[in-house]
Amino acid sequence: MREARSATTPVAKRAADYLQAAAMTAPLLGTGIGTPACETYNTACGELTVLLRSSEGGRLWNQPLTLTGDKTYHLRLEPAGNAVWASNYFTAFESPDQVKEKLIRKKITQEGVGGALVGVRIVNPPEKFAPVKGITAAVTATLDFHATNATLALRRPAKQPTAIVEGKVRPLAANFSAPISYYEPPANLLLVGVMGALRSAHYEKKTGLYFLQPYDPNRIPVVFVHGLISTPFDWVKTINGVQADPEIRKRYQFWVFAYPTGNPVLYSALRLREELAKVDKLYPNHKDYVL
Known part of the structure; x- marks a missing residue:
């Protein structure tokens, strides 16, 4: 995923590279949680989500995309559901690794599949009862593939800790400490x-x-x-x-x-x-x- 992480590579090409990494490792998710294939899949899901939501003012977010790298993929976002966040709800996503947990000694996490993220919602004018830094929640990004058609889902692991990913019910990777730690003292x-x-x-x-x-x-x-x-x-x-x-x-x-x-x-x-x-x-x- 070196090229996918390169800031000099066009965003659409980087996104296609992330999709290819996830597509190659998705069939291997059954080999177990924490395996190299699972870790690659999880990283690709999470970093792709952050990339699309943040790059170029979110121009590529929340719309069907055709992305070409070594292969061409057709990407769509899964609609909101009981255990899936609406794609337009969060205004940003953060990797838990980027959140400084100054007041917490023990992280509450769940091992599983998908990219564990912190969803952040900050709107202007501010919503009632929203902290200055916005409202946060645990999000798990997953990708499902049917040939070169990919669906990105923003799952709600606190509400439903498992989901059907690549045809099987699997536990979702999640970090429940990072959203509260996002409010830095x-x-x-x-x-x-x-x-x-x-x-x-x-x-x-x-x-x-x-x-x-x-x-x-x-x-x-x-x-x-x-x-x-x-x-x-x-x-x-x-x-x-x-x-x-x-x-x-x-x-x-x-x-x-x-x-x-x-x-x-x-x-x-x-x-x-x-x-x-x-x-x-x-x-x-x-x-x-x-x-």
């Missing part, structure tokens, strides 16, 4: 917590409820509220830990309430109730909260 995290208690007026604009994952009407919201002289980053290890349970990943979604802790407790409680009321108005059919 400030270098002076402790100082930020202290200043939020001493100079609350400076942090008032950041008060609010933030979704750490795309809103899902079928999952139960768990709202994390930090304590005195602290920030929502205090919950990163906890959220990462509970995500180790596949049933929790499937049934729950995580939100955080941020506020300067120097404000009176009753005032902060009022702001939280106001934020939850906004959620009720925007998503009237959401599951009951867990606080």
Whole structure:
């Protein structure tokens, strides 16, 4: 895949090279998870997705493509489904290897097939309840081939940890720690917590409820509220830990309430109730909260 990774090679040619690498190794997926063939397939799926979404302003994304390298491939994106993300939902994809996991010691991952990615959604104007850096989620990119016709699927491993890939049900490769680690803490995290208690007026604009994952009407919201002289980053290890349970990943979604802790407790409680009321108005059919 050397040419596929070359920045001097045209994007369409690079994409075709990634497709060829995946096509050559896809028939060998049955040899086992973690084999050289599986690793090559996974890498090709992930890097192809990042390439098409990011290159030339995403010009080649979300449309049928005919891509020519040593062979010519016809590529399409799988439509959204119960366990497949809509192709136009995320505005960027990141490799988990590019995400610095500063607050997490144990990565929650799943071995399997496909390219494990972090999907990032940042739109302008910002969506309600979206963090400044956007909303993130675990994504697994897979490719299925029928001769030279290829289908790229953006799968939801938290919702369904397996999928039919190349004709067989297989576990999906995924990294569940990288999406939460994408929200990089400030270098002076402790100082930020202290200043939020001493100079609350400076942090008032950041008060609010933030979704750490795309809103899902079928999952139960768990709202994390930090304590005195602290920030929502205090919950990163906890959220990462509970995500180790596949049933929790499937049934729950995580939100955080941020506020300067120097404000009176009753005032902060009022702001939280106001934020939850906004959620009720925007998503009237959401599951009951867990606080």
